[in-house]
Amino acid sequence: MLAANEFNHRDTERYKIMSQPTRVRRLLLCLDGVPHALIEAARHRGLFDVFKRPSRLLSPFPTMTNVALSAMFGATPPPGYESLYFDRHARELRGGIKKYLGRRTPDKIPSSYMDDLDYQEPLPFEFLIYVAPERVWRADMQRFRERFRNAPQTRDYFAFLKATDGLLHAQGPERLAVALESLDKILQEIRSYCGDETEIVMFSDHGMNLEENQRVPLASTLRDRGFKLVIPAFGLCSYVALYCDEDVIPEVARASVGVTGVDFAVYRDGDEIAIESERGQARVQRDGETYQYLLHTGDPLELGSFEPGFKTDREWFAKTAGHKYPDAVVNIYKSIFTPRVKHTADVLISLKDGYYFGWSPFGRFVRLAATHGNALQASSNAFLMSTHREFPQFVKADAAKALLRG
Numbered sequence: 001m002l003a004a005n006e007f008n009h010r011d012t013e014r015y016k017i018m019s020q021p022t023r024v025r026r027l028l029l030c031l032d033g034v035p036h037a038l039i040e041a042a043r044h045r046g047l048f049d050v051f052k053r054p055s056r057l058l059s060p061f062p063t064m065t066n067v068a069l070s071a072m073f074g075a076t077p078p079p080g081y082e083s084l085y086f087d088r089h090a091r092e093l094r095g096g097i098k099k100y101l102g103r104r105t106p107d108k109i110p111s112s113y114m115d116d117l118d119y120q121e122p123l124p125f126e127f128l129i130y131v132a133p134e135r136v137w138r139a140d141m142q143r144f145r146e147r148f149r150n151a152p153q154t155r156d157y158f159a160f161l162k163a164t165d166g167l168l169h170a171q172g173p174e175r176l177a178v179a180l181e182s183l184d185k186i187l188q189e190i191r192s193y194c195g196d197e198t199e200i201v202m203f204s205d206h207g208m209n210l211e212e213n214q215r216v217p218l219a220s221t222l223r224d225r226g227f228k229l230v231i232p233a234f235g236l237c238s239y240v241a242l243y244c245d246e247d248v249i250p251e252v253a254r255a256s257v258g259v260t261g262v263d264f265a266v267y268r269d270g271d272e273i274a275i276e277s278e279r280g281q282a283r284v285q286r287d288g289e290t291y292q293y294l295l296h297t298g299d300p301l302e303l304g305s306f307e308p309g310f311k312t313d314r315e316w317f318a319k320t321a322g323h324k325y326p327d328a329v330v331n332i333y334k335s336i337f338t339p340r341v342k343h344t345a346d347v348l349i350s351l352k353d354g355y356y357f358g359w360s361p362f363g364r365f366v367r368l369a370a371t372h373g374n375a376l377q378a379s380s381n382a383f384l385m386s387t388h389r390e391f392p393q394f395v396k397a398d399a400a401k402a403l404l405r406g
Contacts, residue, residue, distance in 0.1 A: 024388065025198045027148070027190070028158040028404055031183075032065060033165030033372060035207030036383040038173055038180075045177075047184040050191065051202065054385035057395045058326045059206035061335045062239035062348065063372050063379040065165075068205040070111040071340065072400040078110035079342045084234035084359075086243045088343045093232060119147050119159040133166035137179050145186050153194070168208050169236070172369035191387075199388040201404060209238065209353040209378040213368045216240075216261035216355045227252055236358035239373035241345035250274070253347045261355030263374065264300045267347045268336045275300045275332065284333045291316060293329050301328045321394035326380040350374040 036056050042048060059068045066078035079085050084096040109115070121140050140163045151157050167176045187200060218240055219231050229244035229252060244252050253265040253276045264277035273284045280298010284291060290310035293303050302324060311319070316329045325332070334340070335348055351357065356371045372379040384391055384400065391403060 023199075024196075025153070025194075026156045027194075027198055027200045028156065029187075029200065029202045030069070030158075030160045031164045031202065031204045032160065032162040033168050033206060033208050034176070034204040034383065035210070035378060036204075036381040037207075037210075037378075038176060039204075039383045039385070041173075042177065042180045042184075047180055048187070048202070048385070050387050051200070051385045052387070052390040054383040055391040055393060055395050056321070056326075057203055057382040057384040057400060058321065058331070058397055059380050059382045060340060060397050061331050061350065061375040061380070062237075062241070063206040063374065064237065064239070065162075065205045066110045067340050068382070068397060069113045071397040072203075072205070072404065073113040073116070074398075074401045075111045075113035077339050077341050080232065081239070081241050081341055081345075082232065082234045082237075083110070084232045085341070085343055086230050086232055086241070086345075088243070093230065096234060116158050117160055118151060118157045119144050121162055133163055133170050134175075137163035137167055138182075141179075141182055141186060145189075148190065149193075164204075165208075168210075168370045170367060170369060173210050199386060201384070201386045203384040203400075203404070204382040206372050207377075207379045207381045208370045208372045209374075209376070210370045211354050213238070213354055213356040213371050214261070216259060216351055216357050218256065218259050218262065218349070218357055221259050222252065222255060225255055227255065231357075233357065233359045235373075236356045236368050236371055237373035238351040238353070238356050238371050238379060239375075240349040240351065240357045242347040242349065244346050246346070249346050256347065256349055261351050263350045263352045263376070265347050265349045266332055266336060273333055273336050284329055285310075286333065286337075289313065291329050291333060301325050301332070303328060317394070317396060321396075324377060325375050326377060326394075327396060328375070331380075332375060350376070352376075353378060 036054060039054050060071050062081055064081050067081060070077055085094060087094045121136065140161055144159050144161060148157055148159065164176060164179065167179055222229060227244065227248065229242055231240060231242055242252060249267050253267050256262055256265045257276050257278055264275055266273055266275050275282050277300035279300050281296045282298065282300050283294045283296055285294060287310055290312050292310045295304055306319060313330050317327050320326065320328050336344065351374050353376055356368060384395055395403065
């Protein structure tokens with residue numbers, strides 16, 4: 001009898017060991033638009049003190065939500081950089097505000113990463129977060145809290161909170177600071193009933209430049225000069241996507257950089273990319289798995305002090321992850337040559353901090369306290385941190401999936 005009991009005990013223990021998961025349960029929580037600098041400031045105030053040091057998660061250019069999250073999760077590229085986009089094949093603008101009407105249908109899901117979401121706000125809230133961010137944030141927080149508590153406790157949970165982006169755009173960092181205090185309390189509550197068995201990984205899709213912004217008169221200036229082009233204008237962002245006839249692409253790019261507020265323009269020229277700015281032109285060449293930044297008539301990316309020659313992606317990342325333009329060479333090269341969206345622009349423009357382009361009626365009823373989209377640090381530096389793991393100081397968006405899902 002004792003032998004039988006001893007066998008059953010050993011068998012039970014062996015079964016417990018075999019049935020244990022290979023890693024702890026994970027809550028993935030994405031805060032739309034929260035820059036690394038603000039999450040660091042929150043930690044200095046004592047918030048999120050159970051988390052390890054936050055890494056700088058480098059968002060790809062243009063630093064936009066669907067572009068970033070599709071890269072971070074290795075998902076399908078969205079049709080365009082925003083919900084309003086130019087369909088190159090149909091030669092027409094598609095999407096826009098109608099994407100936010102009604103319920104979510106397959107045509108309103110821009111990338112396959114959204115199929116993995118356990119929580120996101122109702123579709124109309126995606127637009128309302130810029131009109132009534134305070135009310136949407138409070139409702140969003142409580143809805144997320146309730147949905148997570150009612151979810152199965154045996155699998156990962158992925159939540160995306162977009163109202164943080166609306167708070168920053170419309171009200172600035174002071175109001176976001178209050179919202180983060182509310183979130184910290186909710187996460188403390190979650191840890192109290194989940195225990196240490198659940199790892200919380202919190203991250204953002206892109207950063208934000210935290211200053212008042214003024215509109216760039218780009219479309220009117222280029223059209224006054226006789227150019228025929230399509231410029232989707234929707235969100236109030238610090239990048240611009242231009243579509244035009246192939247034979248005028250270089251001329252459009254050079255004309256763009258003369259407009260106040262434009263930092264640089266990039267376009268494809270054969271197997272290279274050309275970068276135009278007030279500081280002159282440079283090019284990026286690729287040879288197999290290596291890249292070279294060549295000064296032509298100037299140094300738009302301010303990399304002239306770096307040793308010239310071809311370097312691997314990893315080498316460029318090690319040298320430029322903390323640069324004014326993070327991961328400048330490879331990131332900007334891939335903005336044209338990698339299908340980050342299905343309908344890549346002919347010319348991509350990065351605006352200076354303090355400037356935006358977008359839908360004029362939207363700009364009349366939204367005070368733009370902050371924005372994102374360009375290739376500069378403020379917009380590029382998202383954050384990534386965990387209650388269980390310490391990540392590298394810098395993490396490339398394309399390498400994030402292994403840390404988030406692995």
